[in-house]
Amino acid sequence: MCLEINKLIITLCTGNTCRSPMAERLLQQALDAEVDPLNTFTVVSAGVSAGSGNAASKNSMDAIKRLGIDLSNHCSQPLTDDLLSQAFAVFAMTEAHIFALHSYYSVLPKRVHLFCEFITDTENTEIPDPFGQNIQAYSQCLDSMSEAVPSILEYLRSEGTTSSSGIH
Numbered sequence: 001m002c003l004e005i006n007k008l009i010i011t012l013c014t015g016n017t018c019r020s021p022m023a024e025r026l027l028q029q030a031l032d033a034e035v036d037p038l039n040t041f042t043v044v045s046a047g048v049s050a051g052s053g054n055a056a057s058k059n060s061m062d063a064i065k066r067l068g069i070d071l072s073n074h075c076s077q078p079l080t081d082d083l084l085s086q087a088f089a090v091f092a093m094t095e096a097h098i099f100a101l102h103s104y105y106s107v108l109p110k111r112v113h114l115f116c117e118f119i120t121d122t123e124n125t126e127i128p129d130p131f132g133q134n135i136q137a138y139s140q141c142l143d144s145m146s147e148a149v150p151s152i153l154e155y156l157r158s159e160g161t162t163s164s165s166g167i168h
Contacts, residue, residue, distance in 0.1 A: 006088040009043045009156075011115065012101075013093045016047030016076035018131050018138070020093065021056045023115055023145050025069045027091070030149045031156075038156055041088065046079040048100040053077075059130065063138040067146075084108055089159070091115040091152065093127040111159060116144060118151035 011027060013020035024045035031041050054076040061071045077083075079101075084090070089111035092098050101108055116125045127144050130137035 006086055006109070007041050008083070008086045008088055009041050010079070010083060010087050010090045011043060011045045011093075012048065012079060012090055012097050013045070014047050014049050014097070014129060015054070015131065016045055016050035016078070017054050017057045017074075018060050018129065019127055019141055019145075020045035020047060021071055021074045021076075022060050022064050022138075022142055023091065023093070023127075025064060025071060026067075026142075026145050026149055027152060029069060030153055034153065038153065041156070044077075044083065045074075046077050046083060048079055048097055048104075050076045050078045057131070057138075059133075059135050059138040062135055063142045066139075067142075079105075081105060081107060089113065089156070093129075095126060113155075115152070116148040118155050119148055120151070122147075 009027065011020040011023035024043045028043040031038050031043065056071040056074040064071055084105055085107055087109040089109055090101065091113055092101070093115055098112060098114070101112060114125045115127060116122065127141050130141050
């Protein structure tokens with residue numbers, strides 16, 4: 001019997017207006033350029049303390065625009081049990097976000113990781129919050145995310161073609 005794989009990936013930060021929207025769009029763009037089954041995944045972003053309907057920060061929009069990616073239609077959303085129940089994987093920005101997942105949600109996908117966890121030659125696996133800082137801080141976050149995307153794709157290739165959704 002072959003179980004269908006959940007096709008939702010969540011990028012997670014705090015308020016869902018800075019880091020996770022940029023990570024969502026970067027990862028979705030990369031997945032769309034892949035072959036089946038990776039190009040069938042959908043990436044959404046959420047925040048552990050997010051409100052609903054807030055736009056991405058101006059600096060997030062400006063930073064990612066240099067890659068030709070538009071964030072103008074982003075609307076923030078809080079992380080919910082429903083989103084988690086549909087998720088194949090969650091990629092969080094910090095250990096604090098992973099701690100919040102384990103503290104406040106009873107059902108998690110079996111793949112919960114830091115966004116930069118799979119980069120082999122780095123000690124810093126967290127992406128610090130640029131909220132309230134200048135455009136350079138946002139650009140540094142974006143650069144860290146861009147560096148992480150190939151390692152996430154490699155991880156998803158190994159997981160996404162052979163595993164079931166695995167909610168626990």
